[in-house]
Amino acid sequence: xxxxxxxxxxxxxxxxxxxxxxxxxxxxxxxxxxxxxxxxxxxxxxxxxxxxxxxxxxxxxxxxxxxxxxxxxxxxxxxxxxxxxxxxxxxxxxxxxxxxxxxxxxxxxxxxxxxxxxxxxxxxxxxxxxxxxxxx
Amino acid sequence: xxxxxxxxxxxxxxxxxxxxxxxxxxxxxxxxxxxxxxxxxxxxxxxxxxxxxxxxxxxxxxxxxxxxxxxxxxxxxxxxxxxxxxxxxxxxxxxxxxxxxxxxxxxxxxxxxxxxxxxxxxxxxxxxxxxxxxxxxxxxxxxxxxxxxxxxxxxxxxxxxxxxxxxxxxxxxxxxxxxxxxxxxxxxxxxxxxxxxxxxxxxxxxxxxxxxxxxxxxxxxxxxxxxxxxxxxxxxxxxxxxxxxxxxxxxxxxxxxxxxxxxxxxxxxxxxxxxxxxxxxxxxxxxxxxxxxxxxxxxxxxxxxxxxxxxxxxxxxxxxxxxxxxxxxxxxxxxxxxxxxxxxxxxxxxxxxxxxxxxxxxxxxxxxxxxxxxxxxxxxxxxxxxxxxxxxxxxxxxxx
Numbered sequence: 458x459x460x461x462x463x464x465x466x467x468x469x470x471x472x473x474x475x476x477x478x479x480x481x482x483x484x485x486x487x488x489x490x491x492x493x494x495x496x497x498x499x500x501x502x503x504x505x506x507x508x509x510x511x512x513x514x515x516x517x518x519x520x521x522x523x524x525x526x527x528x529x530x531x532x533x534x535x536x537x538x539x540x541x542x543x544x545x546x547x548x549x550x551x552x553x554x555x556x557x558x559x560x561x562x563x564x565x566x567x568x569x570x571x572x573x574x575x576x577x578x579x580x581x582x583x584x585x586x587x588x589x590x591x592x593x
Numbered sequence: 594x595x596x597x598x599x600x601x602x603x604x605x606x607x608x609x610x611x612x613x614x615x616x617x618x619x620x621x622x623x624x625x626x627x628x629x630x631x632x633x634x635x636x637x638x639x640x641x642x643x644x645x646x647x648x649x650x651x652x653x654x655x656x657x658x659x660x661x662x663x664x665x666x667x668x669x670x671x672x673x674x675x676x677x678x679x680x681x682x683x684x685x686x687x688x689x690x691x692x693x694x695x696x697x698x699x700x701x702x703x704x705x706x707x708x709x710x711x712x713x714x715x716x717x718x719x720x721x722x723x724x725x726x727x728x729x730x731x732x733x734x735x736x737x738x739x740x741x742x743x744x745x746x747x748x749x750x751x752x753x754x755x756x757x758x759x760x761x762x763x764x765x766x767x768x769x770x771x772x773x774x775x776x777x778x779x780x781x782x783x784x785x786x787x788x789x790x791x792x793x794x795x796x797x798x799x800x801x802x803x804x805x806x807x808x809x810x811x812x813x814x815x816x817x818x819x820x821x822x823x824x825x826x827x828x829x830x831x832x833x834x835x836x837x838x839x840x841x842x843x844x845x846x847x848x849x850x851x852x853x854x855x856x857x858x859x860x861x862x863x864x865x866x867x868x869x870x871x872x873x874x875x876x877x878x879x880x881x882x883x884x885x886x887x888x889x890x891x892x893x894x895x896x897x898x899x900x901x902x903x904x905x906x907x908x909x910x911x912x913x914x915x916x917x918x919x920x921x922x923x924x925x926x927x928x929x930x931x932x933x934x935x936x937x938x939x940x941x942x943x944x945x946x947x948x949x950x951x952x953x954x955x956x957x958x959x960x961x962x963x964x965x966x967x968x969x970x971x972x973x974x975x976x977x978x979x980x981x982x983x984x985x986x987x988x989x990x991x992x993x
Contacts, residue, residue: 544642544864544876544947548779551787551941560931565948582704583780585644585866585945586876 461509463492463532465576468502472526478504485518486510492532492575505532505576535576535592538569542588552583595887601635602968612636612962614955615801615883615894622895627888636962636969637894639798640815640880640954643791643946644866646777647757647828648875649687650713650855653749654724656682661736666728670712677726681734685754686712688875698870702775708873711865713753717817718860719745751855753817753863757827759879761799761847762903765790765923765942767935770909775870779945781908788905788933788940793951794898794925798881799847801894803840804979805832807883809972814851815880815958818862820967821853823881826976831985840893843902843922847976851879862954878950880958884969898925905935915987 468477473496481487487510496502508515522529545566550558557573558580560566580589604610611634613621618637622630654663663677668684672692675684690709697703716722721742730737745751766778767788774781779789794800802808812823827848834844862878885891905920906912923933928942961967977983 542864545949546643546945546947547943548789548945550943551782551789552780552943565929565952582702582867582869585779585868586864587706587867 458512459509460512460515461507462515463505463507463575465530465532465535466504466506466522467528467530468496468504469526470501473497473500473502475525477522477525477527478506480521481508481518485514485521487514487518493577505535532574532576536571536574536578536580537590537592539588539590542586543567544586544588546585549580549584549589552579554579596635596885598884598886598969598971601884604635605962605965605968608963608965610635610962612638612959614952614959615639615796616952616955618891619795619895619897622891627892627895631885631888631891634885634891636959637801637883637885637891638880638955638958638962639793639796639801639883640878640951640958641759641793641797641946642862642878642950642954643793643876644777644868644874645755645758645877646689646874648713648753648755648877649685649709650716650751650753651683651685652716652751652855654682654684654743655747655749657736657739657741659736660734661726661728661739662731662734663726663728666726668724668726670722670724671707671715672723672725673707673709673712688713689872691873702870703872704869705867705871705873708865708867710873710875713855713875714860714863714865716745716751717855717858717863745856752852753821753855753858754824754852755827755877756850757829757848758851758877759798759827759849759881760792760845761797761803762842762901763791763845764906764912765903765928765933766908766912767905767920767940768909769907774909775868776908776912777868777871777874778908779943780869785935785938785940788928788935788942789945790903790925790928790942791945792903792925793946793948794901794929795896796948796951796955798879799849800841800896800901802881802883802890803836803842803893803896805847805976806890806893807886807972808849808881809975811970811973812881813967813970814853814882815878815954815961816851816853816858817855817878818859819853819855819857821851822970823849823972823976824852825850829985830977831983832977832979832981833983837900837902839896839900841896841901844904849879876947878954880954882958882962882967882969898929901925903928905933
C-alpha cells in the first residue's frame with residue numbers, strides 16, 4: 458500500500474554533509490518533494506519533505522533516518538492556529554499559496570486545513586491578530 | 594403603526610420585547626411582510642468587528658508620592674508613547690502608536706508586533722502595564738522621573754474614546770501593480786492577486802440605518818464587550834455621498850465617535866492587531882440597536898448583502914495618489930462568495946472585518962435586551978444627515 462506523508466527532518470550538525478536523501482531514494486525507493494529546506498554547513502539542518510512510496514519502504518526509510526540520528530516530526534504540527542486569537546476575519550485566505558485556509562459557509566468561519574499547509578510561513582505575518590504560530 | 598422608545602423599553606422591562614438581529618429580520622420580513630413585522634418586532638440588533646485605527650483610550654493613573662506632572666512630559670505605556678498634553682496624570686493612548694525603537698518599515702515590510710492597540714488589549718485583559726515617564730519638575734510637582742507598573746484595577750478612570758469607528762461602507766482594495774503591496778487593507782498580491790474588503794455588510798450598524806434615523810448622539814451601544822455610547826459623529830462623517838435607490842451609501846459615508854468604560858470591556862472584543870508593512874491598530878467590536886419605531890425604519894434594517902455596493906479601488910496607485918478612480922462597484926453578496934470579477938479577471942476575496950464576530954455581537958446585544966439588561970435610549974441630538982451638506986475637505990498645503 459502506498460503512503461505519502463509530510464515530515465520535518467532535523468539534522469544534527471554531524472549529518473549535514475551526509476547524502477541522506479540520496480539514500481532514501483536509492484536504498485528505499487522513496488520519492489520526495491522538498492517543501493522547505495534550510496541546511497547550512499556546520500549548523501543544524503532542517504528539511505520539510507513530502508515522502509511517498511509503499512508502506513514497507515516508507516517505514517524502513519524512517520527507521521533508517523532515526524538510526525542515523527535524524528529527528529522526524531509530522532509536518533502538520535508545525536504551523537498551528539491559536540484559536541483564542543483568531544477572529545476569523547479572513548485576511549489569510551487569499552495569502553496562502555496552497556489554499557490551506559478555507560472559508561466555511563454559511564458560518565463564515567475560516568477553517569485551517571493543516572494537511573494542505575507547507576509551512577511557508579506567509580500567513581504568520583499576514584494575520585493581523587497574529588493567531589498563526591510556527592513551532593519547529 | 595408607530596412605536597416609541599419608551600414603549601419598547603417598557604416591553605424590555607417586562608421581558609416581552611421581540612428582538613432580532615439584522616440577519617434574522619430579513620427572513621421574517623420576507624415571510625410576514627413589512628407591515629406585520631414592524632408591529633411584532635421591537636428591536637433589530639447590528640454588529641461589526643473590524644480594525645478601527647482612530648480608536649484610543651484615556652486613563653488617569655493616580656498621583657504618586659511625591660507628585661509628578663506628566664503633562665508636557667514624555668510618557669510611555671509598555672514603551673508605546675502615550676499623549677500626556679493634559680493635567681498631571683491624565684494620558685491618552687492611541688491605537689496606532691508605536692515604540693520609539695520599533696524598526697517600522699526600515700526593514701520592509703515592517704511587522705509592527707506591538708503598538709497602542711495591543712496596550713489597550715493588555716490593559717483590558719487586566720495585565721500589568723509598565724508606565725515610564727520623564728517630566729520637567731515644578732514646585733508643586735517635583736518628580737522628574739517615574740517607572741512603575743499599573744493595571745486596570747489600580748488606575749482611576751479608563752475610558753475607550755474612539756474618534757472614528759463603524760464606517761458606513763468601505764472600499765474594496767486591490768493591487769493593479771506588479772509587486773506585492775502592504776496596506777491597511779492587508780497584503781495585496783500583484784496583478785489583482787486578491788481583493789480585501791472591510792465591512793460586516795448587512796449586519797453593519799450604519800448600513801441598517803442609512804439616514805441616521807435612530808442612531809444619534811447618546812445612543813447606548815455594545816462597545817468592546819461592555820456598554821458604551823455614541824459620543825458624536827465620527828471624524829470624516831460625510832453622509833452626502835453616492836447612494837443607491839434604497840438609500841444605502843455606495844461609498845464610505847457616515848461614521849461614529851464612541852465612548853465607554855474600559856473597565857467593563859473584554860479583550861475578546863478589543864483586539865490589538867498588526868498590519869504587515871502598515872502598522873499596529875485595534876479591532877473594535879460595536880453593536881448598535883435599532884428600535885423599530887416605524888415601517889420605514891424596519892425597511893432600512895432589512896437591507897441584505899445583495900443590495901449593498903462597495904467601490905473597488907486600486908491601492909497601488911489611485912488610493913496613495915488620491916485619485917478619484919473607482920474600478921467598479923461590487924455587492925457584499927459577491928464579495929462574500931469568495932471571488933469577484935475585476936477587469937475581466939477572477940479575483941479571490943477576503944475580509945478584514947470578522948463576520949462571525951459581528952454575528953456574535955448582534956446576538957449578544959439581542960440577549961442583553963431580551964434579558965432586560967440593556968435599555969434603548971432616545972438620541973440627545975441627531976447625527977448630521979445628508980441635508981447638512983458636509984463635504985470631505987482635502988488638505989490644501991500652503992506656507993502662507
